[in-house]
Amino acid sequence: MSWFEAVILGLVQGLTEFLPISSSAxxxxxxxFAGWEDPGAAFTAITQIGTETAVLIYFRKDIARIVSAWCRSLTNKAMRSDHDAKMGWLVIVGSIPIGVLGLTFQESIEGPFRDLRLIATTLIVMGLLLGFADWRASTGGGRHRAAVQRKELTDLNTRDGLLFGFAQALALVPGVSRSGATITGGLFLNYNREAAARYSFLLAIPAVLASGLFELRKVPGATHMNWGGTIAATVIAFLVGYAVIAWFMxxxxxxxxxxxxxYRVLLGILIFALVASGALDPEAGETSH
Incomplete structure (x- = not known):
C-alpha cells in the first residue's frame, strides 16, 4: 500500500465511519474501483482507532461522567441506581455480542464477507431497513396518531442494551454499517434518532478499540502493510471523523x-450492475489473510 492510497483510504474512513453507509464497505x-489491493480487515480496524478517538474527544464529558459513576458504583451501592452508572454497565452488556461473534467469525470477516456481491446486498437490504425504521419512527408506523412518544437514553435497560448490541454485531459484515445497524435497531426499539445515534457511538468505543488493538498483534509479521501510511491514515480518519460527528449529530x-x-440503495444497484456486466470483479483486489 502506497502513501497516496493510505491517505485516500484514511479520508474515506473518516468520512464514512459515523454515517450509516458502512466505512468498511x-x-x-x-x-x-481504483484497482488497488484490498486494504483488508486489519487496516480497517486500525484506522478505526482514529475515528474512535474522535468519539472519545467529542463525547468526552459524557464518557468521563459515565466512567466516574460506574467506578463509584462498584463500591457504593447507592450509586448503582444512577443513570450514568447504569450506562457504564449497559455499554459493557451491549458489547458482548460483537465480541463473541467477532472472534467466532473472524476468518469469514477477513475473507468471504468481503465479496462485493455480499456488500451490495447488505447496502441495499440494510438501507431499506433503515428507511423503514425511520419512516415508522416519524409516522408511528402508519397509525392514525403520527406523533409517537419516543424513548430517551434514560429509558435504556438491559434488554434494550443487549438488543442494541446484537444490532451492532451485524456490522461485522461489510456493507451493514455499525452506526446504521445500531441506529436502525434503536429506532425499531422506539428510541428517538438522537438517543439511538448517541448510544451507537458510545457502544462502538469498546468494540472498535478492542478490534484495533487485537489487529495490532499482527504488527511483527505484517510485512505487506505500510505502517507509516497506516498511521497517517489513522490521523486523517480522526480529524475528518470528528468533523463528521459534529455535523451528523x-x-x-x-x-x-x-x-x-x-445513497445505499443506488450504490448497491451500481455494484450489482458493474459485476453483472463484467466491469468489476466481485473479488477485485482481494488478498489472502
Missing part, C-alpha cells in the same frame, strides 16, 4: 435518514 469499494435532529437510504 467504502474502504473495500475504493480499493476495488446536528443533522439528525431535524432531518430524516432518507438521503443515506437512497
Amino acid at each position: 467504502h474502504l473495500r469499494l475504493t480499493a476495488a 446536528k443533522f439528525i435532529t431535524t432531518r430524516s435518514f432518507a438521503p443515506f437510504v437512497i
Whole structure:
C-alpha cells in the first residue's frame, strides 16, 4: 500500500465511519474501483482507532461522567441506581455480542464477507431497513396518531442494551454499517434518532478499540502493510471523523435518514450492475489473510 492510497483510504474512513453507509464497505469499494489491493480487515480496524478517538474527544464529558459513576458504583451501592452508572454497565452488556461473534467469525470477516456481491446486498437490504425504521419512527408506523412518544437514553435497560448490541454485531459484515445497524435497531426499539445515534457511538468505543488493538498483534509479521501510511491514515480518519460527528449529530435532529437510504440503495444497484456486466470483479483486489 502506497502513501497516496493510505491517505485516500484514511479520508474515506473518516468520512464514512459515523454515517450509516458502512466505512468498511467504502474502504473495500475504493480499493476495488481504483484497482488497488484490498486494504483488508486489519487496516480497517486500525484506522478505526482514529475515528474512535474522535468519539472519545467529542463525547468526552459524557464518557468521563459515565466512567466516574460506574467506578463509584462498584463500591457504593447507592450509586448503582444512577443513570450514568447504569450506562457504564449497559455499554459493557451491549458489547458482548460483537465480541463473541467477532472472534467466532473472524476468518469469514477477513475473507468471504468481503465479496462485493455480499456488500451490495447488505447496502441495499440494510438501507431499506433503515428507511423503514425511520419512516415508522416519524409516522408511528402508519397509525392514525403520527406523533409517537419516543424513548430517551434514560429509558435504556438491559434488554434494550443487549438488543442494541446484537444490532451492532451485524456490522461485522461489510456493507451493514455499525452506526446504521445500531441506529436502525434503536429506532425499531422506539428510541428517538438522537438517543439511538448517541448510544451507537458510545457502544462502538469498546468494540472498535478492542478490534484495533487485537489487529495490532499482527504488527511483527505484517510485512505487506505500510505502517507509516497506516498511521497517517489513522490521523486523517480522526480529524475528518470528528468533523463528521459534529455535523451528523446536528443533522439528525431535524432531518430524516432518507438521503443515506437512497445513497445505499443506488450504490448497491451500481455494484450489482458493474459485476453483472463484467466491469468489476466481485473479488477485485482481494488478498489472502
